[in-house]
Structure formats: C-alpha cells, structure tokens
Amino acid sequence: MTTKKTVGQRARRARFSAEFKQQALLKALKDGVPAAARELGLEPAQLYAWRSKAQQQGQNDEAQRLQQTELARLRRELARVEEENAFLKKAAAYFAKQPK
16 A cells, blocks of 8 residues: 655655765675665665765865965975075165175
C-alpha cells in the first residue's frame, strides 16, 4: 500500500555527519562507488557529489596554503626593502652634511 503525499508534506532529507561521509568515501575508493552506495543504502550520485566536494575543498586548502606562503614571502621582502630604504636615507643625510 502506498500513500500519496499532500502538498504540505515534504520528504525528509537525511543528514550525514562529516565522519560518515569520510568513511563512505573511503569505502567507495576501496570498493567502487556503485558497490559502496548499494551497501550503504545511498545513491551513487550522492557519493560522487561528496567526492567532488571533498576534492574541491582539498584544492581550496592547497590554494590557501600557497597564498599564505606567498604573503609571508612578500612581507619579508617588504621588511628588507624598508630596511634598505631607511639606511639609504641616513646615508643621504650624512653625505649631504659633509662639506665638499
């Protein structure tokens, strides 16, 4: 016997923890997506979406690390240039005072 849903009723979406998703992705990597999806009672498309999101997150993390590394390098370079600039100002002032 099937029941019809009325307009006001909504299907409940299952929410899965990050740990469950990670374990499901590991199982999918080991057994293949279709087999893991069947065993876990999920749609293969759901596992593919989780995998895509995880890969994208990994790329974002890598890009962020590269940006932080570049920012640190640029800050060191800026400090070095400011130090050189301060030295050159002192040298210019010293040589401007000396009689010719």
